[in-house]
Amino acid sequence: MTGPRRVHDMGGQDAGPIETEGHVNEPWEKRMDAIRMLCGQRELLRTDEMRRNIEDLGPGVYTELGYYERWCAAISNVLLQKKVISVDELGRKMAEVEERWTKARKS
């Protein structure tokens, strides 16, 4: 008897060639790292909670998002679950940031 293999549990699956070149992290990725550390220090987020929330993104989202995008999604979900932020608050803030970003790019 076997059960379903979840998408993140990919040991032994075909994965194509491994990229061995180093790469530079984007500023937002570094910020993501800092937010994660801060959440850890405030005892809002443990490594295992982070992993669980990344795994729970599910097949579509998990495979489409990049490494730090998964972090962003998982940390957001943990902070929502722990009532640090609300869905409404996060939605409004995202719209505000997007508007600011669009204006900045036009000018």
Added chain:
Amino acid sequence: MSERFSVGDRVRVRRAYPPGHVRAPYFTRGKVGEVQAIAGSYRNPEQLAYGITDAERLPLYRVIFRQSDLWSDYEGGPKDTTVVDFYENWLDPA
């Protein structure tokens, strides 16, 4: 903390497929390996993952498998091995 297994013991990874955060890789389930080392004891990550901060402490074992035992179609050398860490709840005597 008393450990159920000792270095050199043959162990089988439980053939279980629960939903949720699981710390035993899929490709090892039901497979037999040998305890190579005891790596200490730590709070159960499968509980920590759900915010249970006073989770029970479990021994962590380093288990070595023959690649040919893990993969029926393995084409590498017969001495090739893989080492995977398991918490005690995932292991049975083999």
